[in-house]
Amino acid sequence: MKATGFLLFSILWLMLVGLSFYYQVEDDKKYGQKIAYKQAEMFFQHIVLMRQWNADHGGVYVPVTEQNQPNPYLNATTRDVTTREGQTLTLIDPALMTRQLAKMEESRSHIRFHIASLTPMDPENKADAWEEKALQAFTQGWKSYEGLTDIGNQRYFRYMGALVLEPTCLKCHNEPDYKVGDVVGGISVSIPSASIDDFLSVRLAWLKQSHLLIAAIGLMALLIAYWAQERLNKRLTKARSHLQLAYLDSLTLLPNRRYYDAFVRREWKRATRHHYPLSMIMIDIDFFKAYNDNLGHVEGDQCLRQVARTLRRYFRRSGDLIARYGGEEFCVVAACDSLQIMQLAEILRMAVESMKLPHPESKISQYVTISLGVATLIPRENIEFGDLLLHADRALYDAKHSGRNRVEKYRG
Numbered sequence: 001m002k003a004t005g006f007l008l009f010s011i012l013w014l015m016l017v018g019l020s021f022y023y024q025v026e027d028d029k030k031y032g033q034k035i036a037y038k039q040a041e042m043f044f045q046h047i048v049l050m051r052q053w054n055a056d057h058g059g060v061y062v063p064v065t066e067q068n069q070p071n072p073y074l075n076a077t078t079r080d081v082t083t084r085e086g087q088t089l090t091l092i093d094p095a096l097m098t099r100q101l102a103k104m105e106e107s108r109s110h111i112r113f114h115i116a117s118l119t120p121m122d123p124e125n126k127a128d129a130w131e132e133k134a135l136q137a138f139t140q141g142w143k144s145y146e147g148l149t150d151i152g153n154q155r156y157f158r159y160m161g162a163l164v165l166e167p168t169c170l171k172c173h174n175e176p177d178y179k180v181g182d183v184v185g186g187i188s189v190s191i192p193s194a195s196i197d198d199f200l201s202v203r204l205a206w207l208k209q210s211h212l213l214i215a216a217i218g219l220m221a222l223l224i225a226y227w228a229q230e231r232l233n234k235r236l237t238k239a240r241s242h243l244q245l246a247y248l249d250s251l252t253l254l255p256n257r258r259y260y261d262a263f264v265r266r267e268w269k270r271a272t273r274h275h276y277p278l279s280m281i282m283i284d285i286d287f288f289k290a291y292n293d294n295l296g297h298v299e300g301d302q303c304l305r306q307v308a309r310t311l312r313r314y315f316r317r318s319g320d321l322i323a324r325y326g327g328e329e330f331c332v333v334a335a336c337d338s339l340q341i342m343q344l345a346e347i348l349r350m351a352v353e354s355m356k357l358p359h360p361e362s363k364i365s366q367y368v369t370i371s372l373g374v375a376t377l378i379p380r381e382n383i384e385f386g387d388l389l390l391h392a393d394r395a396l397y398d399a400k401h402s403g404r405n406r407v408e409k410y411r412g
């Protein structure tokens with residue numbers, strides 16, 4: 001992994017963790033809202049149950065006190081009674097009971113609930129703007145309504161359920177146009193959003209910590225992977241440079257004689273097994289001593305490099321190889337027949353000549369030229385690869401003695 005790769009992966013990882021954090025927070029917010037609405041709905045169900053109990057008993061008599069004053073809106077002949085002992089009792093109907101419970105609950109937990117109607121008898125039951133919307137929805141068949149709104153300067157999750165007229169309600173609500181099953185109003189339950197925010201902030205802190213930890217662990221793992229990769233790369237580079245030192249010629253960067261020998265032995269064995277021809281070219285720069293003497297050794301080295309670079313271009317196949325054989329000599333081995341190797345040798349000769357490297361002291365050209373000796377053999381058990389080398393060397397000798405800057409084939 002390179003430094004840019006490490007940086008890219010780190011950014012990707014942080015983005016992933018950030019995205020996970022964002023979605024979990026959003027999910028928790030939705031979950032918090034759901035809990036709030038569910039809690040409000042349960043409150044509503046409990047109140048309805050208590051009202052049912054009260055209505056089933058036709059209301060409940062309680063002593064008249066400063067807080068428990070008779071309900072002026074209660075339409076019942078037996079609203080107030082006096083016991084044999086002379087104590088005055090007043091009837092608490094479901095509506096009054098709900099209001100009294102609402103006051104108790106608000107001072108206890110800040111959760112508010114309120115009976116509301118579009119046509120209230122008691123002004124305390126007048127609907128606020130949000131409740132009006134809910135009551136309007138009930139007239140269109142909705143059974144419940146919920147939303148997040150402000151009451152005063154506080155935000156509340158609000159739920160409102162419809163109040164349906166039961167047979168027991170008719171005892172007090174005996175107006176002519178009321179019938180069982182009618183929606184006569186609703187009870188709204190309002191839960192301060194602060195209570196859910198408190199719960200969420202604890203969860204948020206936990207999410208923050210866990211995501212920071214996950215991000216840090218991921219970054220650490222990436223860092224370790226990067227560091228391990230770097231170490232491995234360094235070792236590989238070192239091993240490669242050792243290998244290069246052992247098998248590459250440092251001047252021309254071509255394979256050296258040691259590599260060449262190992263390569264030829266291997267190819268020789270393979271060609272022996274499969275009975276295909278193996279060819280060799282010995283290459284020698286013409287009048288190179290004179291080149292050195294005239295232009296100096298540094299220029300001589302430069303000339304060797306340039307010739308090597310030109311020759312190397314023609315060796316791309318894995319079965320072919322060119323190496324620096326020693327001094328100003330190069331050697332080629334290729335798995336091909338004598339016709340193909342002659343063609344290749346001629347191409348190499350022309351390539352060097354076409355470089356037009358000035359050679360003032362050459363007796364045959366104004367440029368650097370090479371002589372090439374070519375030999376081909378089909379390896380057999382009783383022939384050695386040294387024979388091929390000898391043949392190529394012999395052909396090179398012929399090339400030198402028949403004028404240089406030419407290709408000669410071993411003729412036996």
Ligand SMILES: Nc1nc2c(ncn2[C@@H]2O[C@H](COP(=O)(O)OP(=O)(O)OP(=O)(O)O)[C@@H](O)[C@H]2O)c(=O)[nH]1
Pocket residue numbers: 251284285286287288289290292296297298299300301304326327328400404
């Ligand atoms: N600059 C430089 N010269 C080298 C290197 N290796 C060998 N030589 C020189 O190559 C020259 C080879 O000369 P000779 O073998 O006499 O042959 P020649 O002058 O090329 O003549 P012919 O081969 O007959 O055309 C010698 O002067 C060596 O010093 C090298 O690595 N760098």
